[in-house]
Amino acid sequence: MRILEIREKTIPLGGHLRNAVVSFNDHTVSLVALLSDQIRGGKPVIGFAFNSIGRFGQAGIINERLSERVINADELLDQEGHLSPSLVATAAMKNEKPGGHGDRSGAVAAIELATWDLKAKLRDEPAYATIASAFQRSLSAASTSVYAAGGYYYPGDSIELLKTELREYLDQGYTAFKIKIGGASLDHDMHRIESALEIAGNSRALAVDANGRFDLKQALNYAKVIRHLNLRWFEEPGDPLDFQLNRLLIDEYQAPIATGENLFSRIDSLNLMRFGGMRPDIDVFQMDPGLSYGLTEYAGILTDLETAGFNRRQCRPHGGHLINLHIAVGLELGGCEAYPGVFQPFGGYSDACRVQEGWVTAPSAPGFGLETKSELTHHLKELRGD
Amino acid sequence: MRILEIREKTIPLGGHLRNAVVSFNDHTVSLVALLSDQIRGGKPVIGFAFNSIGRFGQAGIINERLSERVINADELLDQEGHLSPSLVATAAMKNEKPGGHGDRSGAVAAIELATWDLKAKLRDEPAYATIASAFQRSLSAASTSVYAAGGYYYPGDSIELLKTELREYLDQGYTAFKIKIGGASLDHDMHRIESALEIAGNSRALAVDANGRFDLKQALNYAKVIRHLNLRWFEEPGDPLDFQLNRLLIDEYQAPIATGENLFSRIDSLNLMRFGGMRPDIDVFQMDPGLSYGLTEYAGILTDLETAGFNRRQCRPHGGHLINLHIAVGLELGGCEAYPGVFQPFGGYSDACRVQEGWVTAPSAPGFGLETKSELTHHLKELRGD
Numbered sequence: 001m002r003i004l005e006i007r008e009k010t011i012p013l014g015g016h017l018r019n020a021v022v023s024f025n026d027h028t029v030s031l032v033a034l035l036s037d038q039i040r041g042g043k044p045v046i047g048f049a050f051n052s053i054g055r056f057g058q059a060g061i062i063n064e065r066l067s068e069r070v071i072n073a074d075e076l077l078d079q080e081g082h083l084s085p086s087l088v089a090t091a092a093m094k095n096e097k098p099g100g101h102g103d104r105s106g107a108v109a110a111i112e113l114a115t116w117d118l119k120a121k122l123r124d125e126p127a128y129a130t131i132a133s134a135f136q137r138s139l140s141a142a143s144t145s146v147y148a149a150g151g152y153y154y155p156g157d158s159i160e161l162l163k164t165e166l167r168e169y170l171d172q173g174y175t176a177f178k179i180k181i182g183g184a185s186l187d188h189d190m191h192r193i194e195s196a197l198e199i200a201g202n203s204r205a206l207a208v209d210a211n212g213r214f215d216l217k218q219a220l221n222y223a224k225v226i227r228h229l230n231l232r233w234f235e236e237p238g239d240p241l242d243f244q245l246n247r248l249l250i251d252e253y254q255a256p257i258a259t260g261e262n263l264f265s266r267i268d269s270l271n272l273m274r275f276g277g278m279r280p281d282i283d284v285f286q287m288d289p290g291l292s293y294g295l296t297e298y299a300g301i302l303t304d305l306e307t308a309g310f311n312r313r314q315c316r317p318h319g320g321h322l323i324n325l326h327i328a329v330g331l332e333l334g335g336c337e338a339y340p341g342v343f344q345p346f347g348g349y350s351d352a353c354r355v356q357e358g359w360v361t362a363p364s365a366p367g368f369g370l371e372t373k374s375e376l377t378h379h380l381k382e383l384r385g386d
Numbered sequence: 387m388r389i390l391e392i393r394e395k396t397i398p399l400g401g402h403l404r405n406a407v408v409s410f411n412d413h414t415v416s417l418v419a420l421l422s423d424q425i426r427g428g429k430p431v432i433g434f435a436f437n438s439i440g441r442f443g444q445a446g447i448i449n450e451r452l453s454e455r456v457i458n459a460d461e462l463l464d465q466e467g468h469l470s471p472s473l474v475a476t477a478a479m480k481n482e483k484p485g486g487h488g489d490r491s492g493a494v495a496a497i498e499l500a501t502w503d504l505k506a507k508l509r510d511e512p513a514y515a516t517i518a519s520a521f522q523r524s525l526s527a528a529s530t531s532v533y534a535a536g537g538y539y540y541p542g543d544s545i546e547l548l549k550t551e552l553r554e555y556l557d558q559g560y561t562a563f564k565i566k567i568g569g570a571s572l573d574h575d576m577h578r579i580e581s582a583l584e585i586a587g588n589s590r591a592l593a594v595d596a597n598g599r600f601d602l603k604q605a606l607n608y609a610k611v612i613r614h615l616n617l618r619w620f621e622e623p624g625d626p627l628d629f630q631l632n633r634l635l636i637d638e639y640q641a642p643i644a645t646g647e648n649l650f651s652r653i654d655s656l657n658l659m660r661f662g663g664m665r666p667d668i669d670v671f672q673m674d675p676g677l678s679y680g681l682t683e684y685a686g687i688l689t690d691l692e693t694a695g696f697n698r699r700q701c702r703p704h705g706g707h708l709i710n711l712h713i714a715v716g717l718e719l720g721g722c723e724a725y726p727g728v729f730q731p732f733g734g735y736s737d738a739c740r741v742q743e744g745w746v747t748a749p750s751a752p753g754f755g756l757e758t759k760s761e762l763t764h765h766l767k768e769l770r771g772d
Contacts, residue, residue, distance in 0.1 A: 055483060059450065
């Protein structure tokens with residue numbers, strides 16, 4: 001079998017949100033289609049994926065560098081003659097130098113993940129089953145733990161809006177929540193946290209996220225004030241690559257820390273494990289396959305984590321969408337996140353996915369089931385050329 | 387003053403070369419033009435720069451994200467009303483998240499560096515003078531130490547070709563050299579090194595470069611065999627982000643190590659200083675402003691280096707071209723590199739630049755003097771719209 005063509009469409013993210021560092025108004029995502037020479041039901045089988053959420057579309061890198069390499073590659077099949085996501089990623093990276101894991105990591109990921117969608121469709125099964133089979137996991141369930149990531153600083157930010165938002169999540173079946181901090185004064189943020197706790201019910205149900213905003217002193221200031229709450233976790237206190245800050249903060253903070261969503265390669269993640277002070281069974285790793293060269297690289301990260309004494313249940317990838325839902329289920333991770341109602345058309349799960357008591361079940365449609373998400377329908381149609 | 391328009395042209399690199407990891411045949415570079423509203427001699431003043439050499443052009447990121455932000459930015463002038471490269475870089479990075487320092491770093495760098503070219507032209511002086519003035523350096527000379535980086539694995543690689551190549555560099559005025567290793571067997575590489583030493587004359591005149599190819603075991607194997615030679619330096623033995631490998635290798639190898647050309651930000655460089663085992667006055671830092679957000683970020687790296695007890699003379703940026711020549715002179719670094727005859731139209735210095743006994747003098751033309759390099763003439767003309 002061959003990949004005949006790779007199509008990319010850059011799509012803006014919906015929602016007028018900001019975290020402590022950026023506004024998402026001009027963020028975009030690359031939706032990618034891999035057209036194969038395989039025919040099912042009279043139509044060519046197409047793999048779809050996208051480079052997660054929260055950074056930018058990668059039309060430039062995909063169209064100028066990666067696509068041609070993959071289309072022209074001689075060796076994309078494994079020993080059984082099936083399409084190999086690992087070989088697809090290797091082909092995409094031909095003549096790329098080591099280091100510099102940023103935009104390129106997302107561009108490669110979109111193509112590598114579309115290969116998983118294609119593989120699963122050829123096997124006529126949901127992607128989590130294909131993933132579990134490829135990585136020798138014996139699946140116990142098609143569902144995983146999920147939490148509602150919200151609490152952004154909306155324009156006209158108010159505490160009442162925040163509480164209403166969390167109450168809606170509760171009504172939707174979520175039992176754990178995450179809100180932003182660091183975009184206002186410490187006093188105001190404490191007010192936000194206390195108000196959110198009223199809805200969340202207990203501190204283990206509420207995480208806070210600084211989106212890498214703080215320097216060490218600011219992070220320690222927040223840590224001192226919120227430590228006694230023993231929150232679910234304190235996310236990305238400082239620059240994601242400042243492993244020393246992370247370690248020093250953990251020494252002081254003691255309660256769980258979460259980080260990793262802005263590390264885009266196996267070696268960056270390994271540096272976090274080596275130098276960042278992360279603790280087995282306490283802290284949370286949020287590396288996102290869709291921003292980090294895809295699932296092959298992510299599986300390598302899991303190997304490194306387990307070798308270093310961590311547990312894959314400590315992994316809750318950044319990016320609340322169908323692709324990461326399948327990955328969390330298939331690889332038996334700790335869970336995934338959801339951004340209810342925002343970051344459309346990519347954010348959240350498909351219409352058929354019910355959240356119940358903090359668990360979400362992956363759709364049983366073939367592949368990642370992006371076709372089951374109504375917000376994506378016309379984009380997929382356009383890429384298919386229907 | 388305002389920046390009216392940013393133009394980008396992606397240009398392929400000349401030469402059929404490969405190192406231990408990649409072939410350069412499909413590498414490209416972004417040449418960028420900043421059109422200002424300032425008129426000199428009846429023509430608009432234009433700043434030119436490019437994102438160094440050896441990775442890829444960044445048309446996608448420049449055109450889809452950065453240019454519009456810079457053009458629309460309100461605050462690009464410093465307190466004296468002059469264009470501020472630092473504010474230009476900040477504007478280009480609006481709504482970009484932390485982490486992920488790869489392709490984006492080069493895209494921003496091209497624009498930030500073009501701002502220096504523009505500033506220097508407005509002051510009617512060579513860029514090194516503008517740079518020295520901006521960073522309070524009292525310039526002692528317009529020249530800097532240079533070495534010839536070559537010894538690639540040409541198709542039909544032969545020891546005689548390698549010796550001929552180094553002899554030519556010697557004839558051109560170079561007194562120090564660098565050759566590639568890791569692309570052949572250890573035995574063959576040792577043969578290459580010994581042959582190169584015949585021409586270089588002494589081991590302090592010859593560096594070797596593995597381009598990040600080795601794992602720790604391979605790096606230690608090479609180290610064991612070449613250690614007694616006490617070469618000029620052993621460059622990029624392992625993955626550029628594997629700081630632990632670098633430290634363990636230094637423990638064993640003892641002789642000078644060089645690395646950093648594939649670290650593209652201040653925080654990645656700081657991690658090398660913190661965790662990589664680099665030694666004051668012995669090892670060499672090769673971070674390249676043109677791949678790392680430009681000169682503003684690079685000056686931050688120098689601050690971190692000096693704070694950590696290193697000397698700026700330990701810095702010899704990757705990228706043998708006019709921009710880095712001006713930077714090495716203006717910031718009084720240890721020197722720069724040259725790739726005689728290859729990586730055209732960007733590689734090497736301008737026709738007027740003579741190399742004498744291992745020193746090269748920056749051209750006195752305004753800005754980086756890209757206009758003095760004949761290979762670039764028609765590209766600059768095209769971007770100017772002449």
